[in-house]
Amino acid sequence: MSDKLFIGVMSGTSIDSLDAALCRISQNSFKLIASHTIKWDESVHTLLHSLCSSSSDEIEKMPLACNSIAEHEARVVTELLDKANISADKICAIGTHGQTVRHRPEQNFSLQLDNGPMVAAITGIDTIVNFRAADLANAGQGAPLTPIFHKLLLSKQGVNRFVLNLGGISNITALDNKGGILCGFDCGPANTLLDLCCREILHLDYDADAKVSSQGHVVDSILNELLQNSYLSKPFPKSTGREDFNRNCIAPYLDMCKAGKLAIEDLLYTLSVYTVKCVSLHIEAIVNKYKLERGGELVLCGGGALNPLIVRLFEKSMLDFDIKTYISQDFGIDASYLEAQAFAYFAYLFVSGIAPDIKDCTGATRPSILGCLCPATDGCYSSRLK
Numbered sequence: 001m002s003d004k005l006f007i008g009v010m011s012g013t014s015i016d017s018l019d020a021a022l023c024r025i026s027q028n029s030f031k032l033i034a035s036h037t038i039k040w041d042e043s044v045h046t047l048l049h050s051l052c053s054s055s056s057d058e059i060e061k062m063p064l065a066c067n068s069i070a071e072h073e074a075r076v077v078t079e080l081l082d083k084a085n086i087s088a089d090k091i092c093a094i095g096t097h098g099q100t101v102r103h104r105p106e107q108n109f110s111l112q113l114d115n116g117p118m119v120a121a122i123t124g125i126d127t128i129v130n131f132r133a134a135d136l137a138n139a140g141q142g143a144p145l146t147p148i149f150h151k152l153l154l155s156k157q158g159v160n161r162f163v164l165n166l167g168g169i170s171n172i173t174a175l176d177n178k179g180g181i182l183c184g185f186d187c188g189p190a191n192t193l194l195d196l197c198c199r200e201i202l203h204l205d206y207d208a209d210a211k212v213s214s215q216g217h218v219v220d221s222i223l224n225e226l227l228q229n230s231y232l233s234k235p236f237p238k239s240t241g242r243e244d245f246n247r248n249c250i251a252p253y254l255d256m257c258k259a260g261k262l263a264i265e266d267l268l269y270t271l272s273v274y275t276v277k278c279v280s281l282h283i284e285a286i287v288n289k290y291k292l293e294r295g296g297e298l299v300l301c302g303g304g305a306l307n308p309l310i311v312r313l314f315e316k317s318m319l320d321f322d323i324k325t326y327i328s329q330d331f332g333i334d335a336s337y338l339e340a341q342a343f344a345y346f347a348y349l350f351v352s353g354i355a356p357d358i359k360d361c362t363g364a365t366r367p368s369i370l371g372c373l374c375p376a377t378d379g380c381y382s383s384r385l386k
């Protein structure tokens with residue numbers, strides 16, 4: 001297939017915003033052309049947060065949430081196309097992730113709310129959704145999927161590289177010095193617990209530029225309690241979400257803050273150290289399992305790569321392994337749009353009929369074609385059939 005235009009749309013576990021990336025993709029090349037982000041309307045934001053845990057009347061709320069998500073996805077796509085001055089008929093397909101509200105791979109499901117037919121109807125572009133289901137159907141975790149995209153963008157001959165996405169949850173991809181994927185899995189929380197504290201105590205969405213957390217100190221007793229979380233010692237492949245890392249993990253510390261017995265600066269600093277520790281203990285496990293030589297590179301991406309305290313803590317912690325820390329911007333990759341670009345790439349793989357091999361990351365028994373097609377009337381799919 002000659003190069004074609006694809007759009008990826010991503011809303012991650014932080015539920016902070018909806019990102020879209022327009023990419024030109026062929027068998028041998030990948031190029032980001034334009035990107036755009038929009039905020040969720042306040043009422044949708046509240047609804048999506050509420051659907052992340054059990055509540056009454058979910059059957060009624062869920063399809064309404066799917067419709068609102070699709071309207072937002074169509075809006076971010078339309079605004080992106082306006083920005084890039086490209087018309088919808090030039091786009092081969094959209095890949096939308098949807099909003100994860102439950103992830104239970106042990107029960108064979110991962111639920112991303114979305115309404116693909118509605119996105120296709122509004123935009124007039126074929127839309128591919130539900131990217132995790134086929135992997136789960138082949139006994140995989142359905143996550144993380146991005147390791148194949150990390151490999152495409154960041155593998156390098158001669159160096160072991162760890163690509164780390166710091167979104168709500170952190171996920172790592174280990175690439176060996178021949179450019180292959182050794183493994184990829186979720187490490188634990190990245191921003192989800194930090195953001196929760198900010199919303200509840202500081203009434204802020206997040207601690208921009210670590211202004212508050214940088215003033216704090218680590219509280220060892222809290223750090224040690226947090227490190228008891230059973231997910232951390234589970235063998236990989238594995239994946240997680242708000243099911244394992246949610247308000248319950250930090251409820252006593254939030255109460256201490258409210259009672260004036262713990263400074264919010266110290267809680268945020270401790271959670272930042274926790275984020276880094278959840279990764280470094282897994283890097284140690286990877287180094288031991290694959291008997292890797294000392295050295296290598298860690299590339300940070302996702303929103304956490306914009307947090308200066310977290311970057312500093314990684315730089316220091318990686319010295320123990322002789323690993324040098326970078327942020328994806330160092331390689332010309334915008335840290336915030338990496339996952340949106342990944343879903344443009346997954347749409348390309350679907351349209352090309354390629355089943356990517358991510359068995360080493362998800363634990364699936366075999367590769368599968370990821371995604372389900374929602375054709376637009378007069379979209380690329382229908383014109384190919386005519």
Ligand SMILES: Nc1ncnc2c1ncn2[C@@H]1O[C@H](COP(=O)(O)OP(=O)(O)OP(=O)(O)O)[C@@H](O)[C@H]1O
Pocket residue numbers: 011012013014015016165166167168169170191194195205206207208209210301302303304306307308336339
């Ligand atoms: N300048 C900044 N300073 C500190 N933290 C930041 C900054 N910019 C972004 N962040 C953090 O990054 C978070 C958003 O990250 P991102 O958009 O990668 O999350 P996500 O898409 O929900 O991720 P995922 O699906 O990978 O869990 C914010 O909620 C915030 O905690």
Ligand SMILES: CC(=O)N[C@H]1[C@@H]2OC[C@@H](O2)[C@@H](O)[C@@H]1O[C@H](C)C(=O)O
Pocket residue numbers: 012013100103110142143144145146147165167168169170171186239240241339
């Ligand atoms: C179920 C789900 O939505 N998982 C997300 C989440 O956010 C980060 C991490 O946990 C990762 O496993 C995954 O997202 C990316 C896009 C992935 O599949 O690689």
